[in-house]
Amino acid sequence: MSKPITRISSNMPVYEDNDPQDELVTLNIGPTHPATHGVFQNVVQIDGERIVSGVSTIGYIHRAFEKIAEHRPFYQITPLTDRLNYCSSPINNMGWHMTVEKLLDIEIPKRVQYMRVIVMELARIADHIICNGILGVDTGAFSGFLYVMQEREFIYEIYEEICGARLTTNIGRIGGFERDFNEVAFEKIREFLKRFPPVLTEFQELFDRNRIFIERTSNVASVTAEEALDYSWSGPILRATGVDYDVRAHNPYCSYEEFDFDVPVGTNGDVYDRFMVRNEEMWQSMRIIEQALEKIEKEPKGIFHADVPDFYLPPKEQVYTNMEALIYHFKIVMGEWDAPKSEVYHAVEGANGELGFYLVHDGGRTPYRLHFRRPSFINYQMFAPMSSGMLISDAIINMSSLNVIAGELDA
Amino acid sequence: MDKLTNQQVLEKLQAQFADHIRNISEPKGLLTFETDKDVVIDILRLLKEDNTLQFIYLTDITAVHYPELAKPYAVVYHVHSLVFNVRVRIKVFLEKEQLNIPTATLLWQGANWMERETYDFFGIIFDGHPDLRRILNMDDLGVFPMRKEYPLEDPNRVDKKDFYFGR
Amino acid sequence: MSNVTLSEAPPGVEGAGFFATTLDKAIGLARANSLWPLPFATSCCGIEFMATMGSTYDLARFGAERPSFSPRQADMLLVMGTIAKKMAPVLKQVYIQMAEPRWVIAVGACASSGGIFDTYSVLQGIDEIIPVDVYVPGCPPRPEAILDGVLRLQDIVKNESLNRRNTPEYKALLEKYGIATDNG
Numbered sequence: 001m002s003k004p005i006t007r008i009s010s011n012m013p014v015y016e017d018n019d020p021q022d023e024l025v026t027l028n029i030g031p032t033h034p035a036t037h038g039v040f041q042n043v044v045q046i047d048g049e050r051i052v053s054g055v056s057t058i059g060y061i062h063r064a065f066e067k068i069a070e071h072r073p074f075y076q077i078t079p080l081t082d083r084l085n086y087c088s089s090p091i092n093n094m095g096w097h098m099t100v101e102k103l104l105d106i107e108i109p110k111r112v113q114y115m116r117v118i119v120m121e122l123a124r125i126a127d128h129i130i131c132n133g134i135l136g137v138d139t140g141a142f143s144g145f146l147y148v149m150q151e152r153e154f155i156y157e158i159y160e161e162i163c164g165a166r167l168t169t170n171i172g173r174i175g176g177f178e179r180d181f182n183e184v185a186f187e188k189i190r191e192f193l194k195r196f197p198p199v200l201t202e203f204q205e206l207f208d209r210n211r212i213f214i215e216r217t218s219n220v221a222s223v224t225a226e227e228a229l230d231y232s233w234s235g236p237i238l239r240a241t242g243v244d245y246d247v248r249a250h251n252p253y254c255s256y257e258e259f260d261f262d263v264p265v266g267t268n269g270d271v272y273d274r275f276m277v278r279n280e281e282m283w284q285s286m287r288i289i290e291q292a293l294e295k296i297e298k299e300p301k302g303i304f305h306a307d308v309p310d311f312y313l314p315p316k317e318q319v320y321t322n323m324e325a326l327i328y329h330f331k332i333v334m335g336e337w338d339a340p341k342s343e344v345y346h347a348v349e350g351a352n353g354e355l356g357f358y359l360v361h362d363g364g365r366t367p368y369r370l371h372f373r374r375p376s377f378i379n380y381q382m383f384a385p386m387s388s389g390m391l392i393s394d395a396i397i398n399m400s401s402l403n404v405i406a407g408e409l410d411a
Numbered sequence: 412m413d414k415l416t417n418q419q420v421l422e423k424l425q426a427q428f429a430d431h432i433r434n435i436s437e438p439k440g441l442l443t444f445e446t447d448k449d450v451v452i453d454i455l456r457l458l459k460e461d462n463t464l465q466f467i468y469l470t471d472i473t474a475v476h477y478p479e480l481a482k483p484y485a486v487v488y489h490v491h492s493l494v495f496n497v498r499v500r501i502k503v504f505l506e507k508e509q510l511n512i513p514t515a516t517l518l519w520q521g522a523n524w525m526e527r528e529t530y531d532f533f534g535i536i537f538d539g540h541p542d543l544r545r546i547l548n549m550d551d552l553g554v555f556p557m558r559k560e561y562p563l564e565d566p567n568r569v570d571k572k573d574f575y576f577g578r
Numbered sequence: 579m580s581n582v583t584l585s586e587a588p589p590g591v592e593g594a595g596f597f598a599t600t601l602d603k604a605i606g607l608a609r610a611n612s613l614w615p616l617p618f619a620t621s622c623c624g625i626e627f628m629a630t631m632g633s634t635y636d637l638a639r640f641g642a643e644r645p646s647f648s649p650r651q652a653d654m655l656l657v658m659g660t661i662a663k664k665m666a667p668v669l670k671q672v673y674i675q676m677a678e679p680r681w682v683i684a685v686g687a688c689a690s691s692g693g694i695f696d697t698y699s700v701l702q703g704i705d706e707i708i709p710v711d712v713y714v715p716g717c718p719p720r721p722e723a724i725l726d727g728v729l730r731l732q733d734i735v736k737n738e739s740l741n742r743r744n745t746p747e748y749k750a751l752l753e754k755y756g757i758a759t760d761n762g
Contacts, residue, residue, distance in 0.1 A: 031665065031668055032618060032672065033647075034647035038619075038624075039620045039665065058546060058547065059545075059546060059547035059548060059549075059662070059664055060662060060664050060665045060668070061620050061621055061659065061661075061662050062547040062548060062662050063660055063662065063695045063697060063700050064556065064563070064697040064698060064699045064700070066532070066557060067556060067557060067563050067697060067698075068563060068694075068697060070563070071563050080694075083621065083622055086622035086625055102439055103439075130625075130628075146632065149629070149633065149634075150632075150634065152629075153629065153632070153634050166626070166720065167622060167718050168622055168717060168718060229468060229493075230520045231520050232468060232469050232519060232522075232525075233521075250496055251496065342439070343500075344438065344439050345441060345471075345500065354470070356470060356471060356489075358471065358473060358487070358489070360475055368475070371471070371473040371487075373470060373471045373489075377524065378521060378525070381521065381523060381524040382521075385520075406621060407621045407622060411547070548664070549663060549664045556698055561698075562698070563696070563697055563698070564697065564698065565696075565697070565698045565702075566698075568702065570702070
């Protein structure tokens with residue numbers, strides 16, 4: 001019957017075309033399909049309900065981030081990072097700022113670092129809410145999704161209080177934040193810490209002992225630690241296989257070493273473990289936010305950026321009245337930076353894995369080369385090989401639990 | 412566990428590949444060196460399989476285009492020793508006419524898409540790669556867009572006249 | 579009865595036991611309040627659409643209760659997110675598969691004009707390949723803006739003549755995009 005489709009890697013089975021009883025059917029899933037949350041295309045060969053082999057095609061929203069980045073000054077790249085993993089934009093923003101600060105050797109005040117930690121952990125919660133909520137939807141439980149989405153809206157409200165935007169936040173500047181968190185923002189963060197635990201508990205109780213959920217997810221798409229490392233997995237899905245690699249703990253940035261938090265790991269590396277790891281990470285994120293709020297109290301008030309006039313825009317009122325401020329403003333906006341010729345690799349723990357920025361700078365106005373190590377891209381490549389032998393419905397759940405974000409996948 | 416320093420990693424490598432390791436530097440504390448394409452896979456294998464190094468995690472493969480150099484294309488590997496928490500960056504410069512380099516998929520399956528992406532953007536040919544096709548761009552794009560000579564904007568645009576922008 | 583707001587009756591002649599209006603208006607009213615959306619979500623705006631469908635903003639209030647993932651049973655195509663050139667033929671195919679009458683909303687800067695991605699790989703606005711009825715600005719637009727876009731589309735639907743899809747102007751429009759018309 002149908003010809004075998006292109007092999008994707010050496011461990012894929014090859015099916016010869018000579019069996020008259022061969023009843024393999026080629027099925028195209030995507031690139032626009034309700035079961036795949038995003039733009040993914042997979043051409044699979046199926047034997048009944050079972051997938052025999054598959055090929056992923058990606059690039060359907062390739063937007064050439066890396067090429068744009070070579071044509072934009074540093075501060076104009078922040079909006080690009082927003083649109084990588086748009087479920088947790090602030091982590092991308094902060095990761096980019098920290099990369100540039102590493103290049104420029106800027107010392108960031110502690111208070112700013114704690115503020116960043118709060119924003120990043122809120123983003124992590126927001127991202128895990130989407131992923132776990134959608135996983136619930138895909139296994140047939142819509143209500144859990146609606147419960148937690150309410151809280152996600154509240155996180156958006158906090159973002160709005162901090163930066164004015166909801167989704168593509170563009171939070172912060174190189175050197176700190178564009179303004180201090182106002183009182184309402186702090187209040188809302190504290191309120192979030194109070195109102196989220198009962199909702200999360202309820203959400204968790206809906207699933208973690210639910211027989212249908214367990215039977216749909218347990219032992220589905222199990223991955224061993226060796227396989228996961230072989231495919232360079234990172235993030236919650238790697239930790240679900242039992243490898244405790246978390247950039248926050250391994251290579252602490254932004255003072256994460258001062259915080260007391262656990263890195264949850266799974267044992268099986270299956271969909272259920274990924275779900276539980278993400279849930280536990282939300283609890284840990286709450287712990288971190290709580291500690292960060294305490295630490296901010298002890299820091300001197302009102303500091304929200306590093307004292308680096310060469311790289312941090314002066315307040316707008318001063319630009320109109322003060323010659324020095326005007327000069328700095330002009331230099332920054334025109335990209336006249338004194339940035340050293342160097343190269344930096346900086347990694348942060350994104351919501352779905354190690355988000356790395358490899359920046360090569362030649363002293364010009366724009367990065368000479370900026371490469372994003374995108375966890376979605378690297379995590380997703382195992383999807384097709386691991387799908388062989390799986391039921392279609394399991395493959396769909398597997399895809400949801402990988403939490404692949406199309407914007408980050410295709411860059 | 413004992414700490415592994417960049418110096419120790421370097422000594423280990425130089426014991427075997429002394430002639431092939433050049434331009435050693437440590438920008439921001441990350442050990443960086445250049446090597447040749449004939450030995451890059453052997454170096455990666457040593458890094459991965461030696462018990463005292465254990466660079467088991469391939470973080471990234473990418474490339475950089477330096478049009479003004481004699482060897483204009485640099486393939487850049489980032490590997491990470493999860494056990495000792497050390498990263499290493501390895502660069503291999505390639506000539507314009509000789510864009511071939513052996514594939515790292517023999518060591519890590521995960522190198523598959525990273526190399527496809529590098530091929531897609533720069534046209535670097537990874538010898539022995541199981542399926543070297545374009546990955547992000549359309550198959551009929553015809554150029555390797557991340558090379559410096561290609562423009563960012565679509566040159567076929569007709570609606571973007573200078574007139575509208577007062578230029 | 580709960581306090582459900584009934585939609586306003588179109589202008590017409592009212593008397594004892596009857597109400598007369600034009601067929602155009604009656605059908606327009608029905609169509610406008612039962613638009614079946616086809617969310618063609620590719621990127622960031624899709625997440626805001628999720629919020630729009632969610633409990634806080636609730637698109638279902640405006641008659642768009644049932645998101646249809648099959649183009650055959652949808653009449654409002656919501657294009658949300660960047661459409662790369664690789665994706666363009668897929669989008670066009672989806673549009674062709676929709677039955678008349680069909681309307682298109684371009685949600686967000688990318689779908690409207692390419693947005694910040696003025697690059698070799700991104701389509702500079704979906705109106706290069708399919709006709710668009712309503713553009714929603716924003717990167718991404720807030721849920722309120724998406725709702726407003728749907729309401730603006732309802733206005734268009736309400737006032738659309740039943741004959742519009744048979745007019746030579748409409749056929750010429752589709753022909754310009756290289757899309758065959760259903761009826762002729």
